[in-house]
Each structure stands twice: as C-alpha cells, then as structure tokens.
Amino acid sequence: MSATAVTxxxxxxxxxxxxxxxxxxxxxxxxxGEVARAVAPSARRWVVIADDTVGAxxxxxxxxxxxxxxxxxxxxxxxxxxxxRARWEALTDAMVARGLGRDSGVVALxxxxxxxxxGFVAATYLRGVPVVQVPxxxxxxxxxxxxxxxxxDTPAGKNLVGAFHPPAAVIVDPTVIRTLPxxxxxxxxAEAVKHGAIADAxxxxxxxxxxxxxxxxxxxxxxxxxxxSIEVKASVVSRDERESGLREILNFxxxxxxxxxxxxxxxxxxxxxxxIGMVLEAQLGELVGHTRQGSAERLVEILQAVELPxxxxxxxxxxxxEGFLGADKKVRAGQWRMVFLAELGRxxxxxxxxxxAVERGxxxxxxxxx
Amino acid sequence: MSATAVTxxxxxxxxxxxxxxxxxxxxxxxxxGEVARAVAPSARRWVVIADDTVGAxxxxxxxxxxxxxxxxxxxxxxxxxxxxRARWEALTDAMVARGLGRDSGVVALxxxxxxxxxGFVAATYLRGVPVVQVPxxxxxxxxxxxxxxxxxDTPAGKNLVGAFHPPAAVIVDPTVIRTLPxxxxxxxxAEAVKHGAIADAxxxxxxxxxxxxxxxxxxxxxxxxxxxSIEVKASVVSRDERESGLREILNFxxxxxxxxxxxxxxxxxxxxxxxIGMVLEAQLGELVGHTRQGSAERLVEILQAVELPxxxxxxxxxxxxEGFLGADKKVRAGQWRMVFLAELGRxxxxxxxxxxAVERGxxxxxxxxx
Numbered sequence: 001m002s003a004t005a006v007t008x009x010x011x012x013x014x015x016x017x018x019x020x021x022x023x024x025x026x027x028x029x030x031x032x033g034e035v036a037r038a039v040a041p042s043a044r045r046w047v048v049i050a051d052d053t054v055g056a057x058x059x060x061x062x063x064x065x066x067x068x069x070x071x072x073x074x075x076x077x078x079x080x081x082x083x084x085r086a087r088w089e090a091l092t093d094a095m096v097a098r099g100l101g102r103d104s105g106v107v108a109l110x111x112x113x114x115x116x117x118x119g120f121v122a123a124t125y126l127r128g129v130p131v132v133q134v135p136x137x138x139x140x141x142x143x144x145x146x147x148x149x150x151x152x153d154t155p156a157g158k159n160l161v162g163a164f165h166p167p168a169a170v171i172v173d174p175t176v177i178r179t180l181p182x183x184x185x186x187x188x189x190a191e192a193v194k195h196g197a198i199a200d201a202x203x204x205x206x207x208x209x210x211x212x213x214x215x216x217x218x219x220x221x222x223x224x225x226x227x228x229s230i231e232v233k234a235s236v237v238s239r240d241e242r243e244s245g246l247r248e249i250l251n252f253x254x255x256x257x258x259x260x261x262x263x264x265x266x267x268x269x270x271x272x273x274x275x276i277g278m279v280l281e282a283q284l285g286e287l288v289g290h291t292r293q294g295s296a297e298r299l300v301e302i303l304q305a306v307e308l309p310x311x312x313x314x315x316x317x318x319x320x321x322e323g324f325l326g327a328d329k330k331v332r333a334g335q336w337r338m339v340f341l342a343e344l345g346r347x348x349x350x351x352x353x354x355x356x357a358v359e360r361g362x363x364x365x366x367x368x369x370x
Numbered sequence: 371m372s373a374t375a376v377t378x379x380x381x382x383x384x385x386x387x388x389x390x391x392x393x394x395x396x397x398x399x400x401x402x403g404e405v406a407r408a409v410a411p412s413a414r415r416w417v418v419i420a421d422d423t424v425g426a427x428x429x430x431x432x433x434x435x436x437x438x439x440x441x442x443x444x445x446x447x448x449x450x451x452x453x454x455r456a457r458w459e460a461l462t463d464a465m466v467a468r469g470l471g472r473d474s475g476v477v478a479l480x481x482x483x484x485x486x487x488x489g490f491v492a493a494t495y496l497r498g499v500p501v502v503q504v505p506x507x508x509x510x511x512x513x514x515x516x517x518x519x520x521x522x523d524t525p526a527g528k529n530l531v532g533a534f535h536p537p538a539a540v541i542v543d544p545t546v547i548r549t550l551p552x553x554x555x556x557x558x559x560a561e562a563v564k565h566g567a568i569a570d571a572x573x574x575x576x577x578x579x580x581x582x583x584x585x586x587x588x589x590x591x592x593x594x595x596x597x598x599s600i601e602v603k604a605s606v607v608s609r610d611e612r613e614s615g616l617r618e619i620l621n622f623x624x625x626x627x628x629x630x631x632x633x634x635x636x637x638x639x640x641x642x643x644x645x646i647g648m649v650l651e652a653q654l655g656e657l658v659g660h661t662r663q664g665s666a667e668r669l670v671e672i673l674q675a676v677e678l679p680x681x682x683x684x685x686x687x688x689x690x691x692e693g694f695l696g697a698d699k700k701v702r703a704g705q706w707r708m709v710f711l712a713e714l715g716r717x718x719x720x721x722x723x724x725x726x727a728v729e730r731g732x733x734x735x736x737x738x739x740x
Contacts, residue, residue, distance in 0.1 A: 016387065089455055096526045124494070127521060127532040151497060156466045162497040163533055 009230050011146060012238035013166040020169055022146055022230050026219060028173040029058060032107060032134055033066035039168040040130035043105030046071040047095060049118035050109040051078035054136050057179055062109050062134065071107075072098070076117070080266050083113045083152050085161065091121045105130040105168070111137035111184075112144040112270065116159070119150030123165030130168040136176045138188020138222070139271055142195065142229035145170045147237045147247075157324065158258050172230070174223040182307075185215055187271030189306040190253075192225055194278060195232040197299060198249050201345025203228055208305035215306060248354040249347045252339045253278030256367075259324035263316050268309075275308035276370075284366045285340035285348065288358065292343040299344065311370050318367035322360070336363065379600050381516060382608035383536035390539055392516055392604065394597050396589060398543040399428060402477060402504055403436030409538040410500035413475030416441040417465060419488035420479040421448035424506050427549055432479050432504065441477075442468070446487070450636050453483045453522050455531065461491045475500040475538070481507035481554075482514040482640065486529070489520030493535030500538040506546045508558020508592070509641055512565065512599035515540045517607045517617075527694065528628050542600070544593040552677075555585055557641030559676040560623075562595055564648060565602040567669060568619050571715025573598055578675035585676060618724040619717045622709045623648030626733075629694040633686050638679075645678035646740070654736045655710035655718065658728065662713040669714065681740050688737035692730070706733065 006025035013019050023035065036046060048055075048062050048071055055075040063071045074094050076087050095104070108118035108131055115133050122131035135145035151162020177185065189207060196204020207214065213221035239246050257277025261268050268276070282299050285291025300310045312321070325336060337355040340348040347354060376395035383389050393405065406416060418432050418441055425445040433441045444464050446457050465474070478488035478501055485503050492501035505515035521532020547555060559577060566574020577584065583591035609616050627647025631638050638646070652669050655661025670680045682691070695706055707725040710718040717724060 016384075085455070085459055092531055093524065093526070096524060096530055124521075124531050124533055126530060127519065127534055149497065151494075154463065154466060156463070160466055160496060161462055161494045163494055164497055 007227055009227070009234050010238075011166075011170075011234045013148060014238075017148075017166050018168070020167055022170040022172060022234065024172040024174070024223065024227050024230065026173060026175050026223065028171050029061055029134070029176060030065050032062045032109075032132065032171055033064075033069075033071065035169055035171055036066075036105060036107060036132045039132065040105050043103060043130050045100055045104045046107060047098070047100065047104065048073045048107040048109050049091060049114060049121065050075055051082070051111075051114055052076070053078045054110040054114065058109060058136065058176065062107060078113075080113055080153070080270070083117050085152055085154070087117060088120055088124075088152050091118070092125060095121070095125060100125075102126050102129065105132065107132050107134055108145075108167075109134045109136065110140070111135065112140045115140050115144050116150050116162070117152055119165055119167070120152055120162055123150050123163035128165065131165060133167040133170045135170070135172060137180060138177060138185055138226070139191050140188075141172050141174075141226045142188065143191040143233065145172075146230060146233050157262055172226060174219050174226055177222045178217045178219065180217065182215055184269075185217055186307045187269045189214060190271035190275040190278070190303070190308055192229045193299070193302050193306070193308075194250075194253055194274065195229045196302070197278060197341060197344055198252050198339075198347050199232045199236070199345065200228075201343075203232075204302055204344060208302040211305040211307075245352065246354060249339050251355070252341065252347065253281055255325065255336070255338045256280045256321070256363075259321045260312065260316060262324040263321045264313065268313070272309050275303045276310060276312060279303065279310045280312070280366050280370055281338055282341055283370070284338070284358065284362055287362050287366060288340075290340035290342070290348040290356065292341075295341050295344050312367060318364060321367055322363065325363075336360070377597055379597070379604050380608075381536075381540075381604045383518060384608075387518075387536050388538070390537055392540040392542060392600050394542040394544070394593065394600065396543060396545050396593065398541050399431055399504070399546060400435050402432045402479075402502065402541055403434075403439075403441065405539055405541055406436075406475060406477060406502045409502065410475050413473060413500050415470055415474045416477060417468070417470065417474070418443045418477040418479050419461060419484060419491065420445055421452070421481075421484055422446070423448045424480040424484065428479060428506065428546060432477060448483075450483050450523070450640070453487050455522055455524070457487060458490055458494075458522050461488070462495060465491070465495060470495075472496050472499065475502065477502050477504055478515075478537075479504045479506065480510070481505065482510045485510050485514045486520050486532070487522055489535055489537070490522055490532055493520050493533035498535065501535060503537040503540045505540070505542060507550060508547060508555055508596070509561050510558075511542050511544075511596045512558065513561040513603065515542075516600060516603050527632055542596060544589050544596055547592045548587045548589065550587065552585055554639075555587055556677045557639045559584060560641035560645040560648070560673070560678055562599045563669070563672050563676070563678075564620075564623055564644065565599045566672070567648060567652075567711060567714055568622050568709075568717050569602045569606070569715065570598075571713075573602075574672055574714060578672040581675040581677075615722065616724060619709050621725070622711065622717065623651055625695065625706070625708045626650045626654075626691070626737075629691045630682065630686060632694040633691045634683065638683070642679050645673045646680060646682060649673065649680045650682070650736050650740055651708055652711055653740070654708070654728065654732055657732050657736060658710075660710035660712070660718040660726065662711075665711050665714050682737060688734060691737055692733065695733075706730070
C-alpha cells in the first residue's frame with residue numbers, strides 16, 4: 001500500500017534535545033527507511049528491532065524500505081516478561097557483533113515493550129545512537145512511542161531502569177492495527193481513554209460511541225483516534241519533557257495500575273491494569289475530595305464500552321498490591337503520590353502541583369471495596 | 371583534615387543540561403555531603419558507591435559527611451574487570467531494595483571504573499538521578515570524572531554501553547592520592563601528559579620536570595597538576611559536550627590505547643595503554659605526514675620520566691591488537707579514524723575536523739616496529 005495523506009504532529013523534546021515529529025498516515029510502514037535517513041542523516045547503518053511476532057508480520061517490509069541497503073532485523077521473543085536487562089544486553093551484543101559504530105541507528109518496530117527495550121538499546125549503545133519509533137500497537141501509538149521514555153523492567157518493578165532518549169521520528173501507520181487481536185486493541189484504548197479523562201471529555205465520550213469501529217480495527221476510526229491522542233500527549237510532553245511538573249498528569253491511573261500489573265505477575269496487560277487503576281484512582285479522588293462525585297462511574301461506562309476491566313481481580317490481594325506501590329518511581333520520600341481528576345476531562349491542580357500525597361487508609365479502602 | 375582554599379573550575383554540560391563545577395582543594399573529601407545537598411537539593415536520600423578498596427579507605431568519611439543522615443555505602447570488588455553490566459545490575463538492585471525513589475542521588479567515590487560504573491547506575495536509575503563524582507585516582511581526577519561520560523565494558527570492548535550523564539558536581543581532594551600505589555599514580559599521569567600533548571607543551575614538559583614529586587604523591591604538586599589538567603579538559607568539554615567535534619581531540623592516544631588495553635586482557639592499565647597509544651599514534655602521524663618529525667620522541671621522554679611504558683609489549687600480537695580496533699566506537703563506516711598531533715602541544719586540524727581517516731598499512735607498520 002502506498003502512503004496517502006500524512007499528518008505531522010510536532011513534539012518538543014526539551015532539555016536541549018532535538019525536536020521531532022510524529023507522522024501519522026496509512027501506508028507509512030513502507031516509508032520507514034526513507035524517513036529514518038532523512039531525520040538522522042549521520043546514521044549510515046540501521047538495524048530494525050522487533051519481537052518475533054511483529055518481525056514476522058512487518059520485518060521484511062520495514063527492512064525493504066531501506067532500499068536494499070543492509071538493514072538487518074534483530075528479533076527477541078514477544079512479551080512484557082522479555083523487557084529485561086538480559087534482552088537489552090543480548091540486542092546490544094548483536095549490534096556489537098555486527099561491528100556497528102556510532103554511525104548507526106535503530107528502528108524500534110513494535111508495541112510498547114519493543115519501543116521501550118529497543119529505545120533503551122539505542123539510548124545506551126556507544127552512549128546513544130538515534131532511534132526511530134514505529135509503533136504497531138494502539139498503546140504504543142498513543143502513548144509509549146511519544147515522549148522519549150525508554151527502559152526495561154527489573155524483578156522488583158516496571159521501568160526501574162531506563163533513560164530519556166527522544167526519538168528522531170515516530171512513524172504511525174494505522175493499517176497495522178488490523179493484524180492485532182481484539183483484546184490488544186481494547187488494551188490500547190485504555191491510554192486513549194486516559195487522554196480523554198485528563199484533557200478532553202468529549203474525546204473520552206467519543207471513544208465509547210465509536211467503540212465497535214475501534215475494537216474491530218477500522219482504519220479510519222483508528223487513524224482519527226490515534227491522531228487526537230497523540231495531539232494530547234504531544235501537547236503535554238512538549239510543555240514538560242522531563243516530568244518535573246505537568247507531564248505527571250499522564251500518570252493518571254498508572255500508580256495503582258503499575259502495582260496491579262506487577263501484582264498480577266503481568267497476567268493483566270498494561271492497558272487492562274491502567275483501566276482498573278484509573279477507576280480506582282477516580283474513586284480514591286472522590287473519597288478524599290479532589291474529584292467530582294460520579295466521575296468514576298462515567299469512566300467505568302467508557303471503559304466497559306471498549307471491553308476493558310474496571311475492578312480489581314479478586315485474586316489480587318490488596319496488601320500485595322500495596323507492596324508493589326512502594327517500588328514505584330512516583331514515590332517520593334516514602335510518600336505515595338498520585339494525580340487525581342477534578343472531573344472527567346480535567347485533572348485536579350493545586351497551584352501548579354499535579355501529583356498529590358495520599359494516605360494509606362483511603363488507598364486500602366478503595367482497593368478493598370473494588 | 372579541614373578544607374583549605376578551594377578552586378572552582380566551571381564546566382558547561384551542553385545539550386541543555388545543567389552546568390556544573392569541579393571543586394579542587396585539600397580536605398574536600400569531608401565536604402561531600404554538604405556539597406551534594408547544595409548542588410542537588412531534590413535528592414533527599416544518597417548512596418555512596420565505591421569499590422571495596424576505596425570504600426575501606428574513605429567510605430566512612432564520605433558517609434559521615436552527610437551528617438548522620440542515612441547515606442549507605444554500596445561496594446563492589448575493585449578492578450576494571452568489574453566494570454560490567456552485571457555489576458551495574460547488582461548496584462541498581464541494591465538501590466531498588468532500599469526503596470530509593472526519584473528523590474535519591476549517587477556519590478561515585480573512586481577511580482575511573484567507579485566513576486563510569488556508578489555514573490551509569492545514576493544515569494539509568496529511574497531514568498536518571500543526580501550523581502556527584504568524587505574521584506580518588508589521578509586518572510579519574512584529570513580525566514574521567516569531568517565530562518559526563520558514563521558506561522560499562524562488554525566482552526567485545528570498553529565503554530560500549532553507556533550514557534552521557536553530567537555530574538551535579540565534581541569534588542577533587544588531592545590528599546587522597548597519597549594512599550595510591552606509585553604505579554597507579556604513574557598511570558594517571560598518562561592523561562595529564564595527553565593534556566600537555568594536545569593543548570599545552572609547557573605543561574607537558576613541566577610534568578617531566580616535576581616527575582618525582584608527582585610520582586611520590588606530594589600534595590601541592592598533585593594539586594597544581596590536577597588543576598591544570600582539569601582546566602584543559604573543562605575547556606575542551608565546555609566547547610563541545612557531545613563529542614561531535616572538538617572533544618574528539620581528547621581521544622588522542624586512545625584509539626590504539628583502547629585496542630592495546632583490550633588485547634592485553636586488561637593486563638595493561640588504562641594509563642599504560644594510553645601512554646603506548648600516544649607514542650604509536652604520534653609515530654603514525656609522523657609516518658603519514660600529519661605530525662612534525664620528532665614529536666613522538668619528545669613524548670617518549672616525558673612518559674619515561676613518569677615511569678610509563680612507551681612500546682607495545684612484545685606478547686601483544688599486532689594482528690590481535692588490530693582486531694580490537696574494529697570494535698572501537700571511533701570507527702565510522704568501517705573506517706579507522708584517529709586524532710593526530712601537529713606537534714607537541716597542538717593537534718592536527720583539517721578545517722575543523724579533528725579525527726582523520728587512516729589506512730591499515732601504516733597502522734600495521736607502526737604496530738610492528740614498536
């Protein structure tokens with residue numbers, strides 16, 4: 001398929017790092033090589049990193065987009081449990097074994113795991129080479145591929161090791177969503193619902209209205225949704241690249257979400273855990289008075305329309321979940337901190353402070369009543 | 371010992387990152403906690419990372435300088451062969467196990483290995499926490515602690531994995547050099563000789579004149595030498611933080627030096643390998659016409675005065691050494707590139723290009739005739 005209309009969303013990288021653009025358009029998967037060379041001309045040799053599933057689906061096309069130049073595909077086994085320091089090490093060594101120098105670049109082709117893992121490989125390879133993010137899942141398109149966060153998990157928690165390494169470009173082709181299983185499409189919609197919840201209530205409600213088109217992977221519905229979510233995320237990221245302030249609002253649902261995901265041994269997907277996390281954090285916000293009553297219920301309606309879970313699975317013990325809260329990066333000085341909604345479409349803001357301390361009592365109450 | 375006069379050398383971090391200062395003065399080892407808190411006020415909990423040798427010598431004093439607050443010492447076994455991803459992983463996990471969040475900071479207390487390793491831990495911990503470099507070897511004081519390079523080795527070569535992570539501060543106390551063995555003092559002088567070779571011929575000759583005072587660890591001689599070297603390095607780094615151009619001149623002696631060091635299985639220390647590398651690269655420069663005749667011989671005289679080797683050890687086969695050149699970061703598009711002297715005190719500059727392609731033939735000639 002040849003590329004049709006392309007929409008570019010600019011992103012400010014911040015911290016003196018180079019700005020970049022997210023390109024959204026059907027058929028763009030076949031332009032990766034051309035775009036990569038244009039945005040990172042110092043990189044003369046490229047590798048494409050993908051998990052084995054995505055590699056089998058799209059690896060050939062992306063490698064071919066480099067026009068016959070040697071752009072090998074490096075794969076690793078699919079799954080969040082492979083987002084580890086050991087895989088990072090193996091991919092790095094595979095690049096070293098090919099004699100790749102500083103004049104090399106990495107294409108991260110895949111979902112959030114690949115983007116984070118391959119991004120961290122690029123961030124640390126010879127102290128940093130360019131990465132082009134080519135997200136192939138909804139969650140990666142609307143969330144993880146934009147913003148420059150890279151990293152891997154450790155046994156103690158998610159993303160505990162990593163680096164800020166903004167991409168040279170992000171290339172989003174909504175047609176690749178058709179090959180995703182329905183459950184993975186639903187999962188990705190959790191981050192889109194989050195963008196609605198923190199920044200645009202109409203957008204959030206619209207996701208519920210177009211639920212079936214989105215869940216079945218209808219390309220135009222996906223394209224519009226992805227574009228709006230990227231606009232929300234790019235706007236937040238551009239105003240605060242290093243998460244010192246505003247960017248924290250993107251963590252809505254993620255403090256409890258990460259703990260639930262880790263407590264489940266990653267039996268819950270990231271999106272499912274964030275969906276439940278958003279509901280619980282909205283309920284918590286209502287309980288402590290930051291959030292308008294009824295907001296959690298409105299979130300529940302949207303999330304259920306896109307077939308996402310909204311309750312803590314009964315087998316996840318509240319005490320175990322709380323144990324994983326302690327390992328979260330968002331803990332400061334031993335104090336739990338979270339972002340709260342003011343209402344659907346807007347976060348609670350105490351004079352430019354977006355993350356707020358919360359006591360253990362209400363957290364336990366909400367976890368137990370869920 | 372209480373602190374006496376302190377000299378501050380400012381360093382521009384570049385890339386939008388925060389500038390920092392190198393503080394040089396006798397007795398400063400006891401001010402680390404105070405300085406760390408002042409330069410990184412967001413870090414409320416600190417860890418001190420050192421190898422077991424340096425930890426035993428200075429760990430207590432540095433931890434005590436935090437004035438009774440919990441600033442634990444994390445140690446690892448001494449030696450370049452411990453600058454690995456496995457040690458990085460273990461130190462990271464030790465920090466996670468202590469529940470350290472984003473409001474933490476790292477003191478890197480030790481030589482170049484510790485600075486690189488602990489710096490890389492800080493660079494990647496929760497995507498980056500502040501590091502204060504407290505170099506305790508000459509090579510670390512005059513070279514590795516300034517400039518923001520962090521990283522670890524892989525079996526294929528040195529520093530193949532890492533990050534740019536400028537320190538929040540560098541604290542240099544020349545009195546700690548007294549506890550170094552003479553051979554390690556000599557080793558560190560290799561980088562100081564390099565600063566003379568690339569930027570200040572008088573300084574280079576002065577090192578030879580004051581050789582005995584420097585080798586025996588006389589504090590005032592060390593202090594002056596360290597200060598002048600830091601000035602040279604800070605000047606170069608401040609003009610080019612990301613090694614795209616001028617900073618490459620600091621690699622003089624290092625392309626062949628790294629290959630020799632790796633080929634020796636790290637039997638040669640870094641400084642010894644760089645000493646030989648500088649001589650060979652000066653000879654190579656004379657051979658290909660970039661370097662004034664006799665420059666290599668003048669370098670040899672200075673290096674011999676400070677008891678450093680100037681010839682390839684006969685057991686290191688030239689072909690094996692060349693094999694390690696291929697893995698070096700400074701290779702671009704498969705082409706070997708090196709910085710050459712124009713003469714002692716000045717590098718060869720071809721219109722703002724500092725690293726120059728070199729053919730394999732002359733490299734082999736120089737390696738074989740050494």
